[in-house]
Amino acid sequence: MQQKTPPGTNYWDYIRVEDLLTLQGGMGRDESQLGNDEVMFIVVHQVYELWFKLVLRELTTARDLFMKEPVPDNELAAAVRSFRRVVTIFQQAVNHFQVMETMTTRDYLEFRDQLIPASGFQSAQLREIEILLGLEDERRVPLGREGSYKEALRSPDGSASVALARVETRLASGPPLREVLYRWLSRTPVDGPSDPQVVRRFLEKFVASMRGEIERRVQIALDKALTPADVERLRERYEAEVRHAEAFLLAEDDPGADEATREKRRAIRAGLVFIESYRELPRLAWPREILDAVIDMEQAMLIWRQRHARMVERVIGRRTGTGGSAGVDYLDQTALRYRVFHDIWAVRTVLLRKPVVPSIARAEDYGFRIED
Numbered sequence: 001m002q003q004k005t006p007p008g009t010n011y012w013d014y015i016r017v018e019d020l021l022t023l024q025g026g027m028g029r030d031e032s033q034l035g036n037d038e039v040m041f042i043v044v045h046q047v048y049e050l051w052f053k054l055v056l057r058e059l060t061t062a063r064d065l066f067m068k069e070p071v072p073d074n075e076l077a078a079a080v081r082s083f084r085r086v087v088t089i090f091q092q093a094v095n096h097f098q099v100m101e102t103m104t105t106r107d108y109l110e111f112r113d114q115l116i117p118a119s120g121f122q123s124a125q126l127r128e129i130e131i132l133l134g135l136e137d138e139r140r141v142p143l144g145r146e147g148s149y150k151e152a153l154r155s156p157d158g159s160a161s162v163a164l165a166r167v168e169t170r171l172a173s174g175p176p177l178r179e180v181l182y183r184w185l186s187r188t189p190v191d192g193p194s195d196p197q198v199v200r201r202f203l204e205k206f207v208a209s210m211r212g213e214i215e216r217r218v219q220i221a222l223d224k225a226l227t228p229a230d231v232e233r234l235r236e237r238y239e240a241e242v243r244h245a246e247a248f249l250l251a252e253d254d255p256g257a258d259e260a261t262r263e264k265r266r267a268i269r270a271g272l273v274f275i276e277s278y279r280e281l282p283r284l285a286w287p288r289e290i291l292d293a294v295i296d297m298e299q300a301m302l303i304w305r306q307r308h309a310r311m312v313e314r315v316i317g318r319r320t321g322t323g324g325s326a327g328v329d330y331l332d333q334t335a336l337r338y339r340v341f342h343d344i345w346a347v348r349t350v351l352l353r354k355p356v357v358p359s360i361a362r363a364e365d366y367g368f369r370i371e372d
């Protein structure tokens, strides 16, 4: 007997096209009253919110994975795929700003004032992405009106809103990715069992090797016939660089931190340096892919913020935002400051050339064999 197609299986019911097409009516809920620019403005925002929704799903899955102790090695590839999807989404989404840029300044001014005090600042899903990644509240740039970013999510009469509820739920939904990823990194066996003494010895050897590199660089400068005064200036810079690197690696860069916190930071930083420095060892292949994907992700988001600011500058210049911020100045600051994975960036300043990376005693522990 021929099988019947289950009812409801067609494009329009599955994709919910008719429902989707009723959502572009703006504040008056009547699309016929809106011009093409405003409908485009609404559609582009809706498209972004849908992308944000997917990003949140991927980040939640990855965060849940890194919450496990231990993190199952055979699931690392899935986390990399999640991060890569987030990167691809942001890279695509950044191009949607070009659609906005088909609108001239005067076209936009036709409907802009009615938007006050609404603003992209009230995108709860972007805030959720920041929270889930682990952006610290102290890093947030003040919007230029009273209270925290959460206050901006209240309704105009000061009451709670669906956007605020969304953000509160996210804040209560567990630790951010940064925290669990760093915890995982701190458990990296650094040339042996993860033990504070082993970690410290590894870091000290690493710093010693960095010191050795200074002489070589000074010699290069001399060979390039720089003046003695220039060479001296360079030497001072290199020495300051190593002092900074040492303070970073041995977690002496934050005098307020207690010893237990420092020990945790040393373990995270040693894990990072170890994975990056011996990235060709087979057992480090997936951890290093994780680090690359996380950097890609943060970079894609920074570029998204920066690109948004350039679009804004082009469309409205440097005027005050409808949300009450300084506009482009505010957005440019967020693009510089909103970083989450500081240590993964910072470790790039301290890595060494392959020939001078300290040798490790137990390289065979980090291999695997496919062939016999």
Ligand code: HEM
Residues within 6 Å of the ligand: 044, 045, 048, 049, 100, 108, 118, 119, 120, 121, 122, 123, 126, 308, 311, 312, 315, 316, 320, 321, 322, 323, 324, 325, 326, 327, 328, 330, 331, 334
């Ligand atoms: C012509 C188009 C646009 C203009 C002129 C514009 C302008 C601005 C301005 C001035 C701000 C600063 C807050 C304020 O005081 O209002 C802002 C924030 C924001 N906008 Fe837009 N925007 C546009 C389109 C978009 C689009 C398409 C998105 C996509 C979701 C978006 C997302 C955001 C977000 C998430 C923020 C908050 C940024 C943060 O606080 O980190 N904007 N926008």
Ligand SMILES: N[C@@H](CC(=O)c1ccccc1NC=O)C(=O)O
Residues within 6 Å of the ligand: 045, 112, 115, 118, 119, 120, 121, 316, 320, 321, 322, 323
């Ligand atoms: N902040 C923008 C207005 C704006 O773009 C906007 C207004 C309401 C809802 C979303 C918006 N998009 C991004 O900020 C402006 O100052 O023109």
